[in-house]
Amino acid sequence: MIIHLDLDCFFASCERLRDPSLEGKPVAVGGRGDPFIFARASRRNIDVTLENSGAFVPTLFYDAGSGFRDYFVEGEKIRGIIITSSYEARSSGIKTGMTIREALQRCPGLVVLPPNHLFYHERSAELKAWLATQIPVLEQYSVDEFFGDLGGWVPDREVPAFAKKLREEIHRRFGLPISIGGAPSKWIAKLATGAAKPTKGDGVRILFPGEVDNFVNPLPIDAFPGIGRGFTRRLKAYKIETLGDLKAARHLLYRWKKPGRQLYHRVNGDDNEPVVAGHDRRSIGISRTIDPVFDRREVRRRLIILCRHLAHLIEKLHLQPKTIFLGLKYQFGQKSKRHITETFLFSELALRKRVLALFDTIDIYRSLAIVRLGISCGNFETRPATRASLLTYEQERKAERLWHQTASIRQKYGIDTIRTGVEMI
Structure with a gap:
C-alpha cells in the first residue's frame, strides 16, 4: 500500500x-x-x-x-x-x-x-526527518506533500490505523494538521487524499483494491492530479467528463503517445510507478517577471543579479553544468530564447559572461520593454578537477577559486554580502 x-x-x-x-x-x-x-x-x-x-x-x-x-x-x-x-x-x-x-x-x-x-522549509525538513523514521521508503513530492511505500512494512489491513496514528502524532509533535490518503498505486493515493481533507473527510481515506473503481470512476476528470486545463479541454472535446469515461477511452489516450499512455495507466491504477526517495536534477533555473523595463543596461544589471543567485545554487550541489539557457519575454508577449553547450570550468564569472553574451544575441526586439527574464543551467556532471580550454584554463581556474571563496562567505553571512559594483549602480 x-x-x-x-x-x-x-x-x-x-x-x-x-x-x-x-x-x-x-x-x-x-x-x-x-x-x-x-x-x-x-x-x-x-x-x-x-x-x-x-x-x-x-x-x-x-x-x-x-x-x-x-x-x-x-x-x-x-x-x-x-x-x-x-x-x-x-x-x-x-x-x-x-x-x-x-x-x-x-x-x-x-x-x-x-x-x-525559511520558516516553512525548516518545518518541512523537520517533519521529513521524522517521517523517515516511520516509513521505510519516503519521497518528498513538494514542500507540503510526501509519498510513502508501506509494502512489507505495514499489512494492508492495518494501514488505516497506521495512518490515523501517524496523523495524530504529526499534529502532536509538530502542531501541523495533515490529511492522508492511501491506495494500491501512487496517484490514486494522492487522489484519495482529496477525500480526506477537512472539508470532505476526517483526515484519512484509504482505498483497498475492491474500492478503487467505485471511488475513482464518478469523479470529474479535473479532479485527478496532473490533468490541467489543456488536457481537460482536450478530453471534454471527446465528451470525456469523468475518470470512468477516461478509463473507457484507452484507444484515444494511446493515440496521444507517452503523455496519454501515462495518464491512462495512472488513472487506471496500473502504472506501477514506485515511490522514489531521491531524484536526479536535469536542470536548475531562476526566473523573474518584472515591470516593463526598456533600459538594456538595467536588464543586464538584473541578469547579473540572477547569475549570482543561480551560481550560488549550483555551488551548493558541487555540479558542473555544460548547458546554459537564457529566455526573454517582451511586453506584448513576444519571446526569444537560446542555449549554448560547451565545456568550461563553471564559476559565477563564467556564467555571467555567457549569459550576457546570449542576451546580446537574442535581444531581437530592442524597441520593446522586457517583462520576464529566465536563466537555467543543465546537462550536469560531477565537477571534474580540470577541464577547460588550454588557452583559458588558468583564467577560469582563478575565477573558480574566487567563486568558491565568496560562496563560503555568502553561505555564512548571506548572498548579498558580496556583490559586484554594477549591481548597486
Whole structure:
C-alpha cells in the first residue's frame, strides 16, 4: 500500500505556529515575484534551496520579516497574489492565485501575511526527518506533500490505523494538521487524499483494491492530479467528463503517445510507478517577471543579479553544468530564447559572461520593454578537477577559486554580502 500525506493549508498553519492568536481567523499568505531581489540595498534574510520546490515555492526566497504595508503596498497599489489560505478564508471565497486586493474586498477581515519561506522549509525538513523514521521508503513530492511505500512494512489491513496514528502524532509533535490518503498505486493515493481533507473527510481515506473503481470512476476528470486545463479541454472535446469515461477511452489516450499512455495507466491504477526517495536534477533555473523595463543596461544589471543567485545554487550541489539557457519575454508577449553547450570550468564569472553574451544575441526586439527574464543551467556532471580550454584554463581556474571563496562567505553571512559594483549602480 502507498500513502500520500498532504499538509493542510501548510503556510497558513506555519504562521499559526508563529502566532497562535491567528487560530480560527481567516488567514492567507500572499506572495510577490520577489520585489527585493533587484534592490540596490543589501539584504541579510535571504537564502536559496533546491529542496521542496513546487508551485509557489521558489528556489530563492526572501524571508519577509516585515508587515503587510512594507511587503505588499507600493505607493497606492496593493501588489501580490494569494498563495495559500486557511479553510476559514476559503469559506469566504478566497482562492489561490487571487489578487490580494480582490481577496480583501471579498473578506474584509482577512489577515494577509508576507511569506516566510525559511520558516516553512525548516518545518518541512523537520517533519521529513521524522517521517523517515516511520516509513521505510519516503519521497518528498513538494514542500507540503510526501509519498510513502508501506509494502512489507505495514499489512494492508492495518494501514488505516497506521495512518490515523501517524496523523495524530504529526499534529502532536509538530502542531501541523495533515490529511492522508492511501491506495494500491501512487496517484490514486494522492487522489484519495482529496477525500480526506477537512472539508470532505476526517483526515484519512484509504482505498483497498475492491474500492478503487467505485471511488475513482464518478469523479470529474479535473479532479485527478496532473490533468490541467489543456488536457481537460482536450478530453471534454471527446465528451470525456469523468475518470470512468477516461478509463473507457484507452484507444484515444494511446493515440496521444507517452503523455496519454501515462495518464491512462495512472488513472487506471496500473502504472506501477514506485515511490522514489531521491531524484536526479536535469536542470536548475531562476526566473523573474518584472515591470516593463526598456533600459538594456538595467536588464543586464538584473541578469547579473540572477547569475549570482543561480551560481550560488549550483555551488551548493558541487555540479558542473555544460548547458546554459537564457529566455526573454517582451511586453506584448513576444519571446526569444537560446542555449549554448560547451565545456568550461563553471564559476559565477563564467556564467555571467555567457549569459550576457546570449542576451546580446537574442535581444531581437530592442524597441520593446522586457517583462520576464529566465536563466537555467543543465546537462550536469560531477565537477571534474580540470577541464577547460588550454588557452583559458588558468583564467577560469582563478575565477573558480574566487567563486568558491565568496560562496563560503555568502553561505555564512548571506548572498548579498558580496556583490559586484554594477549591481548597486
